[in-house]
Amino acid sequence: MTSAQLQSGAVSSTVPTGDRRAARPSHHFRQYDVMGAHPDGSGTRFTVWAPNARSLGVAGSFNGWHCEPLQRIEDGSGLWHGRVEGARPGDYYKYRIQGAHGQWFDKADPYAFRCEHPPGTASQVWDLSHSWGDREWMSQRGQRQSHREAMSIYEVHLGSWQREEDGRVLNYRDLAVRLASHCRTMGFTHVELMPIAEHPFYGSWGYQTTGYYAPTARYGTPQDLMVLVDTLHQHGIGVLLDWVGSHFPSDWHALARFDGTELYEHADPRLGFHPQWQSLIFNYGRYEVRDFLISNALFWLEKYHFDGLRVDAVASMLYLDFAREPGEWIPNQFGGNQNLEAVRFLQDLNSAVYAAFPDVHMIAEESTAWAGVSRPVHHGGLGFGMKWNMGWMNDTLRYMQRPHFYRRWHGDDIRFSSVYAFNENFVLPLSHDEVVYGKGSLLGRQPGDEWQRFAGLRALYGYMWAHPGKKLLFMGGEFGQLQEWHHERTLDWHLWARPLHAGVARWVADLNAAYRRWPALHVNDFHGEGFSWLPVDVAEPQTVLAFARRGGPGDALAVALVNMTPEPRHGLRLGLPHAGTWHELLNSDAVHYGGSGMGNLGRVEADETPLAGAPASASLTLPPLSVLVLVDRDPNATISGGVPHVRS
Known part of the structure; x- marks a missing residue:
């Protein structure tokens, strides 16, 4: 050649x-x-x-x-x-x-x-040969990863998920069966690995990449990583990789001034230096650099069988003035702040990936309102398959941190996401970024006493799983990790022995089970016809959310009811799409999860009394700081094949 x-x-x-x-x-x-x-x-x-x-x-x-x-x-x-x-x-x-x-x-x-x-x-020097055993997964991947299927992602930092008793990190192979077993137990459909390409500074969590084609040797060989992916696939779990094409570190041994000149980066620091991360920015105008990056994306998908890439910091790529003050950046040829070369690169990247692997996912972490991130390139979009909904995350966590009494004046924070929920194909992320740098854990950010904090965390998860969009939860969140995450220590697995933490884990497992089992909760995650608000007759409607989720024709309807205060609502009247029996599929206040045991004895009877435009309504009890999910079909009649019953 x-x-x-x-x-x-x-x-x-x-x-x-x-x-x-x-x-x-x-x-x-x-x-x-x-x-x-x-x-x-x-x-x-x-x-x-x-x-x-x-x-x-x-x-x-x-x-x-x-x-x-x-x-x-x-x-x-x-x-x-x-x-x-x-x-x-x-x-x-x-x-x-x-x-x-x-x-x-x-x-x-x-x-x-x-x-x-x-x-x-x-x-x-290395040979990448490996005998794969995931043929069944790979042949069914397109169906399993369809936008109309449930997608619940467990985000993992491999070096701090679990460790040896003496603090040593585990090998990829050691992690494989443990991680697969945990995800099967908890019901997650996918694992997302934080960046595992080689990086010299461990404290960068992998986001300061130097060896773009090499999995970090901290956890073993390339074949060890292949065994990890292979094992997860054989357990029916997809694997996504966090991928960094936005910037790279200035470490002298790597890409920086590779031949003595600015080869991969721009020479002008107003284009080539990232002031926020003290790193270098790729020169997307050079086709050799674009080829290096696009080839790298395809490399991980082909050689390691990853099922998609989550592309980090897309906003920093799109805007020439990202994290810069006036005078610190150069406008594009039209005088704007859009990085047109980066736009073209992202379009080329997504076009190449989907042409070669139409059954994978390209997911953008994009924190602005840039239009068409998940719109196809031929329709003028960037071509991603999905986008993290950072607006939902910020609004929701800001609301959930407020003292319960003040939430009545901030209902727009928790409701606003419905205005744009279907503008993009959204993933709802509660990621590692929300439990570091002094933010505390998700549990620790809940107001109130201990019982209220756990109830509030269960309510947050119930609201998230019922809300349109695919789901992502960072490790430790599934059992209510107390401490803020740190990359140098393992999760607090001993907390599973405590009833309230074990209750959170059971709640997450049952949320995942219901999300996967009931089409109304996932088929129309990206389509507006699958969502509508429902009326409630309550003195403080700002703190009570009620909405319907719909699947395809013939699928059962699901209704979510959320109480954002510690005050139980007895005799609350809820507008419903039709009269009849509605079954209490999920109740976050069940004793099994650590709740008070308040509820509706498993069912609610709706009559043809209209309410605010709804043709029917029902009177029910809404427990404190809780989420109820009602369905218009008997859950016992639809559960078969030995699948555990979802408790109410």
């Missing part, structure tokens, strides 16, 4: 390039097939991009760290390549580069499949 073929796009690829335009150069989105280190019999082929280097070679454990020269391909591509006899899988290496100004320095391979365990910074 020649460099000319590589750069012209003449090489056959299974990955279409998406929306081609006349002025756009052809791209090659499988760079990992050629770039980096590839074992070849008794030696290894090396290829690296360093267009401004005067001289370049490879030094490693295979040659006593003496420089073995590579040859420049004389076609203007900036590629250097060569074969080194005796370099085999497991050997460490670096590129030794003479920069444009004559200085010599060593660099890790941007395409290395494995990196030395930190604090070491060398790259490692």
Whole structure:
């Protein structure tokens, strides 16, 4: 394969390039097939991009760290390549580069499949072969991950989920069965791994990536990670990867000034330096950089069988003035603050991913009201499949932190999300960002005494699971972690022995079970016809929420009723879509979850008395700080196959 073929796009690829335009150069989105280190019999082929280097070679454990020269391909591509006899899988290496100004320095391979365990910074020759056992999952993935299916995501930081008794981190393989068993027990459909690409600073949680093609060696080998994904798949659990294409650290051994010049980043700090994170910003205007990143996204999906990518910090990519003061940024060619090159990159990224893997998810963490984030590229959108609903998260947590007495004046915070709930395909996130930097745990942010805090946490989760949108919960939230999360310690698993914490875990498990089992709660997560507010006859309607969820034709209806105060509501009249028996599917105040045991004896009878436009209504009891979910079909008649009953 020649460099000319590589750069012209003449090489056959299974990955279409998406929306081609006349002025756009052809791209090659499988760079990992050629770039980096590839074992070849008794030696290894090396290829690296360093267009401004005067001289370049490879030094490693295979040659006593003496420089073995590579040859420049004389076609203007900036590629250097060569074969080194005796370099085999497991050997460490670096590129030794003479920069444009004559200085010599060593660099890790941007395409290395494995990196030395930190604090070491060398790259490692590696063979990525693995015998996969997840054929059944992969063949059914498109159906299981449909937008009309339930999606409940468990976000995990691998190094602090569980540890050895002496504090040592677990291997990917050690985590595999434990994590799969936990997610099966709790009913989560997916795991989302916080970034696991190699990163020198552990305290960055993986968001300061240096080894884009290498899973961190802290937890084992690439094959160990493959076993983790494989095991989760064999247990019917999808695996998403948190992916960082927005910025990279300035650590000298990695991408920064790779050949002595700003190669992957912009030279002008107003474009190339991120003041908030003290990191460097990719130059999306260079097709070599776009190819590096898009190839990387496809690499994780192909080689590691990930089922989707959550793209971090999309807002920081979209806006030239993100985290900058006036005068610290350069407007685009039209005088605006939109990063047009980043927009085009994201469109190309999503087009390439969905063309190659139509059954995966591309999920944007985008914190602004940028229009069309989850709209297809051919309709003018960015092309993501879903977007985190940061507005819902911020409004909801701000409301839930308020003392109960004051919530009556802030009903708009908890209701406003319904105005835009279907503008995008939303994921409702209660992520790691909400339990760090002094924010405390989700439980600790609830007002009131201990009982009220636990009841409030159960109410928060019940409201979230009933609200339109897919769900994401950070580890520890499922049992009411007391302490704020820290990456250097494990979760407080001993809390499961305490009744109120165990009650929260049972509540989350039953929420997941109901969410998955009842189509009304998930089929129309992204469609407005599946949601409507219902009237309630109560003195403080601002603190009582009532809404209906609908699935497809013939599916049972579900109604959610939320009490945001510690005051029980006896004789509350609720407007309903029709008369008849409504069954109490879920009640967060059940004793089983740690509640007071108040409820409606399992059912509510609605008559044809209209209420505020609703054709029927019922009188019922709404417990304190609680969520009730009612369905118009007997739950016992729909549960089969040994699935545990959802308690009320």
